[in-house]
Amino acid sequence: EVHLAESGGGLVKPGGSLRLSCAASGFIFSSYSMNWVRQAPGKGLEWVSSISTGGSQIRYADLAKGRFTISRDNANNSLYLQMDGLRAEDTAVYYCTRPHITIFDHMDVWGKGTTVTVSS
């Protein structure tokens, strides 16, 4: 069964850092680009970042540029999001998602999400 499981969320003070992880199983992880998408309380879905199969092509939404770093470890079927300089507005559930085939396609696999709370 295709499965994504996020971890690493928690409570952090403004200006702090967190590293989110996503463990993939049930498919050939190295064959798929991957995304991070978030949803703040009471708000809509918001794309954060994408990474290509080998990690050479990386895209960030403006909200993440200069503060977040996406990476992957294909040997261990894992996706990561290093988040630095966290702000209250980064409080959200962060989802790891898999596009259907290419990065332009719909996201056909979603994890359950991990909650990040930025508060003093």
Add this chain to the structure above:
Amino acid sequence: QSVLTQPPSVSGTPGQRVAISCSGSSSNIERNAVHWYQRLPGMSPKVVIYTNNQRPSGVSDRFSGSKSGTSASLAISGLQSEDEADYYCSTWDDSLNGPVFGGGTKLTVL
């Protein structure tokens, strides 16, 4: 402020047909495929329509999608209580160089 515009809420009674609109621009909806996600309470989003009007296996044929110009629409016919959820449209944006989402529409089955 989301790049794609959806009504915050729609409602209908069981058996009715409802439609949810999604408005974008020439850099997103007009040039790219539109997808629709359903988020049931307490669950992760799930795609119900992809590439404008395609239904994944397992999704009821009561769900249909359409696109024209810079707008798209999701229709749900024969409304059922289990359809009560938040619905999000999404597409690629050529200017932002990434996927964009609508703000979401809460569907209430009265």
